[in-house]
Amino acid sequence: MCGIFGYVNFLVDKSRGEIIDNLIEGLQRLEYRGYDSAGLAVDGKLIKDGDEEIMNNIIVKTPGKVKVLKQKVIDDKINRTDIFDNHAGIAHTRWATHGQPKEENCHPHRSDSTKGEFIVVHNGIITNFSALRKYLLSKGHIFESETDTECIAKLFKHFYDLNLKAGVSPDLNELTKQVLHELEGSYGLLVKSYHYPGEVCGTRKGSPLLVGVKTDKKLKVDFVDVEFENNAAQQQQQQANGHSSLLNNHSTSLDSGFIPVAPGEQNLRTSQSRAFLSEDDLPMPVEFFLSSDPASVIQHTKKVLFLEDDDIAHIYDGELHIHRASTKSAGESTVRPIQTLEMELNEIMKGPYKHFMQKEIFEQPDSTFNTMRGRIDFENSIVTLGGLKAFLPTIRRCRRIIMIACGTSYHSCLATRSIFEELTEIPVSVELASDFLDRRSPVFRDDTCVFVSQSGETADSILALQYCLERGALTVGIVNSVGSSMSRQTHCGVHINAGPEIGVASTKAYTSQYIALVMFALSLSNDSISKTKRHEEIIKGLQKIPEQIKKVLNLETKIKKLCNDDLNDQKSLLLLGRGYQFATALEGALKIKEISYMHSEGVLAGELKHGVLALVDDKLPIIAFATRDSLFPKTMSAIEQVTARDGRPIVICNEGDAIISNDKVHLTLEVPQTVDCLQGLLNVIPVQLISYWLAVNRGIDVDFPRNLAKSVTVE
Ligand code: UD1
Ligand code: F6R
Numbered sequence: 001m002c003g004i005f006g007y008v009n010f011l012v013d014k015s016r017g018e019i020i021d022n023l024i025e026g027l028q029r030l031e032y033r034g035y036d037s038a039g040l041a042v043d044g045k046l047i048k049d050g051d052e053e054i055m056n057n058i059i060v061k062t063p064g065k066v067k068v069l070k071q072k073v074i075d076d077k078i079n080r081t082d083i084f085d086n087h088a089g090i091a092h093t094r095w096a097t098h099g100q101p102k103e104e105n106c107h108p109h110r111s112d113s114t115k116g117e118f119i120v121v122h123n124g125i126i127t128n129f130s131a132l133r134k135y136l137l138s139k140g141h142i143f144e145s146e147t148d149t150e151c152i153a154k155l156f157k158h159f160y161d162l163n164l165k166a167g168v169s170p171d172l173n174e175l176t177k178q179v180l181h182e183l184e185g186s187y188g189l190l191v192k193s194y195h196y197p198g199e200v201c202g203t204r205k206g207s208p209l210l211v212g213v214k215t216d217k218k219l220k221v222d223f224v225d226v227e228f229e230n231n232a233a234q235q236q237q238q239q240a241n242g243h244s245s246l247l248n249n250h251s252t253s254l255d256s257g258f259i260p261v262a263p264g265e266q267n268l269r270t271s272q273s274r275a276f277l278s279e280d281d282l283p284m285p286v287e288f289f290l291s292s293d294p295a296s297v298i299q300h301t302k303k304v305l306f307l308e309d310d311d312i313a314h315i316y317d318g319e320l321h322i323h324r325a326s327t328k329s330a331g332e333s334t335v336r337p338i339q340t341l342e343m344e345l346n347e348i349m350k351g352p353y354k355h356f357m358q359k360e361i362f363e364q365p366d367s368t369f370n371t372m373r374g375r376i377d378f379e380n381s382i383v384t385l386g387g388l389k390a391f392l393p394t395i396r397r398c399r400r401i402i403m404i405a406c407g408t409s410y411h412s413c414l415a416t417r418s419i420f421e422e423l424t425e426i427p428v429s430v431e432l433a434s435d436f437l438d439r440r441s442p443v444f445r446d447d448t449c450v451f452v453s454q455s456g457e458t459a460d461s462i463l464a465l466q467y468c469l470e471r472g473a474l475t476v477g478i479v480n481s482v483g484s485s486m487s488r489q490t491h492c493g494v495h496i497n498a499g500p501e502i503g504v505a506s507t508k509a510y511t512s513q514y515i516a517l518v519m520f521a522l523s524l525s526n527d528s529i530s531k532t533k534r535h536e537e538i539i540k541g542l543q544k545i546p547e548q549i550k551k552v553l554n555l556e557t558k559i560k561k562l563c564n565d566d567l568n569d570q571k572s573l574l575l576l577g578r579g580y581q582f583a584t585a586l587e588g589a590l591k592i593k594e595i596s597y598m599h600s601e602g603v604l605a606g607e608l609k610h611g612v613l614a615l616v617d618d619k620l621p622i623i624a625f626a627t628r629d630s631l632f633p634k635t636m637s638a639i640e641q642v643t644a645r646d647g648r649p650i651v652i653c654n655e656g657d658a659i660i661s662n663d664k665v666h667l668t669l670e671v672p673q674t675v676d677c678l679q680g681l682l683n684v685i686p687v688q689l690i691s692y693w694l695a696v697n698r699g700i701d702v703d704f705p706r707n708l709a710k711s712v713t714v715e
Contacts, residue, residue: 002107002123003030003093004209006190006290008200010086010318011283016042017080020073023091026289027066029296032349034500035093036101036483037063040073041108041119041192042089045082049115055194057116061106063483066093086198088315090190090290092121095500096482098129099146109150111157113142118156118193122149123292124186124207127374132182148185155179156191166260173314173323174261176201180312180325188292199316202290202307203325210306211313211320212289212297213338219275223335224305224320228328275338276319283318290315294341295349302341311336355702357503357595361688362553365546367498367508368681371515372542381532381539383522391492394474396524398448400427402473403517404436404464405452408506408587412513413452415583419518419677423525423534433460437467445472451493452517453477454501454509456484465489478516480509494520503703505595507688510587511549511681515542518677541675545682548672552685555669559686562650562667563693567621573598574615574622575687576642576649578605578635581625584680588623588687595705596694605638618646623690625683626653629676639665652683 005026007019014022023040039061046053062072092107099105110116126132129148132155137143141154159178163170170178176191186206192199202209213219278284289297290313297304305320307313312323322336353359360367376383388395395401401420403413413430420428431441437460443449449468453461456479465486468475477486477493480501487493498512522538525531567573573592577585585602592600603612605624616622622642626635642649643664651665654673671682695702 002095004121004292005296006090008088008288008315011285013083013085016082019089023089024070026296027091027093030093035095037094037106038066038069039106040091063101088192088200090121098148101483104145105147109153111153118153120153120191122189127185162258163260168260170261172196172199172201176312177325202313204307205309208292210304212301212304214287214301221275222338224322226322226334286318288315305336305338357505357702360503360508364508364511365550368511369546370497371512378543381536383519385494385523387494395448399446401448403430403450404433406433406458406460408510409452411583411587415680416517420521423521433464436464443468443471443473447473449473450476453486454480456481456486541678552671552682559689560693568697570621573600575602576605577625579631580680584683591691595691608638616645616647622649624649624651626651627679628654
């Protein structure tokens with residue numbers, strides 16, 4: 001996802017060129033996370049502003065890779081030679097969520113286009129940004145981008161001016177608190193301003209941020225005190241901004257009701273950061289590296305401090321102060337340790353995981369949650385997909401829905417087709433993009449064509465999209481990459497918000513596409529009274545999915561052993577499923593063959609007796625999906641057909657399902673039960689893990705299997 005990097009030098013002379021190089025190198029270390037644009041901000045020159053002298057800013061940003069940014073710095077002929085003994089620079093790699101990846105949407109964002117008083121980089125999502133934007137627009141702020149982040153920069157200026165009007169010149173930390181009070185959602189962010197030269201504030205909520213520290217001398221202590229406000233000041237601040245936030249007030253009353261930073265508090269700079277003082281308690285030369293990821297800090301220093309949610313790291317005069325944006329609760333830690341990173345770079349990038357694929361499999365509790373975030377009101381069982389809202393009446397009237405995709409994305413369409421038809425009562429066909437084009441299948445103006453793609457760049461799917469556009473059909477995208485060709489070329493759609501998928505094998509995109517399609521079907525049938533109960537049941541089920549996925553992931557040890565002991569030497573594998581689980585069988589087979597190179601085939605359990613049964617003996621490994629739904633008895637009968645021929649299937653069943661644990665079954669993998677149409681979200685996880693461990697056992701480079709590319713941009 002997005003990446004943040006900041007660099008502050010104090011009593012260490014650095015040229016602008018060196019500072020920019022540092023920032024760019026920091027961003028390069030974040031590249032592996034996936035992004036679509038990059039940018040940085042450094043100090044410019046002192047210029048006259050009325051009677052005052054201010055330091056102007058240099059912001060360079062661009063869509064594309066960090067190397068494009070590097071080139072842009074050269075093309076812009078930015079002076080590299082000016083020397084700074086104290087400077088704060090900030091930088092960012094962006095993975096688009098609000099608005100396309102184009103220059104105006106890249107970070108850093110500024111509070112105003114004239115002087116750029118406050119400059120911000122931000123990871124995460126500000127969920128109340130529309131309301132904030134509206135408010136700030138009403139106050140005369142002019143927006144330059146479509147991003148949520150820009151609101152943050154504007155808020156800084158807004159509060160700064162209000163404080164000044166009240167005769168107070170606020171501390172950057174106090175100002176940050178006032179801004180944070182208005183934000184809902186998640187963030188890791190850095191702010192710099194010419195009003196505070198050489199200073200930076202970094203803060204986080206739900207999005208990681210750490211501070212690396214580099215000094216020549218040993219640090220005096222290996223922790224930093226957390227600075228809590230005294231109660232009186234805190235209460236005053238809360239009254240000022242806590243109980244009357246901008247948006248609660250909703251009007252101009254902020255200006256009248258605003259209470260500035262308490263005068264006693266302003267510029268009160270207690271030196272609790274003993275860590276950054278030399279033996280004689282004088283400031284010492286120091287460099288700070290702020291980042292969302294230790295991968296970009298480790299080449300500079302191994303000494304890092306991880307911020308906690310609501311921490312504000314305020315760096316100035318060579319010191320690091322940790323303040324709290326929320327009130328102190330009982331038992332809360334009063335220090336943040338400065339830790340020594342013992343990890344290697346490679347380990348950091350993949351966290352505790354050996355491969356991106358494994359990391360992405362384990363990310364699914366979060367990625368599935370992110371797909372639903374802000375879109376499902378679980379209390380009232382309402383689904384709102386912002387990108388489809390205006391198109392729902394047209395789609396409801398369409399003659400049929402055609403889902404078009406390739407590979408794993410095609411399987412997510414198959415997995416949800418049945419619930420789509422059940423809820424919408426519109427006929428749905430599911431097409432492989434290449435076959436759909438080969439047949440030159442008829443498409444009409446009253447068709448709705450749904451294109452599902454992780455990358456949004458798959459050539460076959462794009463050609464099919466163009467084909468449908470030419471024929472006047474309504475096109476809908478279900479896409480992960482914001483700003484991708486398919487996301488741009490479809491009339492409307494849903495971003496699945498799973499975050500970048502780096503491993504070639506698609507895992508977390510599948511579960512997120514699945515959920516996005518279910519949400520699509522739910523929103524199409526929102527107003528159908530006869531479907532209310534079913535809606536509620538599905539929405540309740542969706543709410544539990546992230547937690548249930550966590551449970552399924554606990555099967556990893558058992559699966560590892562299964563792959564080691566039983567499957568490793570096999571040449572072929574069958575996966576049996578029917579109804580909702582046919583798609584899971586196909587998806588499992590695709591994962592296994594593409595990653596482990598073992599031949600595997602997904603078979604509709606009902607088709608077994610029509611030919612495939614001839615393969616069954618006591619040697620061929622078979623995985624059967626036998627979770628509880630209306631087809632369970634039929635699946636059981638397929639399992640019996642297998643066991644009657646000495647086959648000993650591995651059965652994926654619901655927790656505690658004793659019926660299946662007979663001695664003819666080789667092994668059961670038990671997963672929690674959910675609503676029938678969502679069960680595939682849980683059943684697919686064990687097969688993702690099987691494919692992964694089979695591949696690892698065979699020494700295959702899981703993230704880069706032979707002959708395959710992440711984005712298939714050729715026909
Ligand atoms: C949008 C924001 C999201 C924010 C939310 C709050 C973007 C990209 N998303 O999300 O960050 O939290 O508003 O109001 O700015 N689209 C297509 N084809 C596709 C996918 C999407 O045309 O394949 C279009 C949609 O119709 C929509 C836009 O892209 O107009 C954004 O889609 P999506 O991110 O799904 O919208 P929201 O969930 O509303
Ligand atoms: C399998 C896989 C591929 C893709 C297919 C479509 O693990 O990754 O089958 O699903 O190439 O790609 P997108 O979804 O990017 O259109």
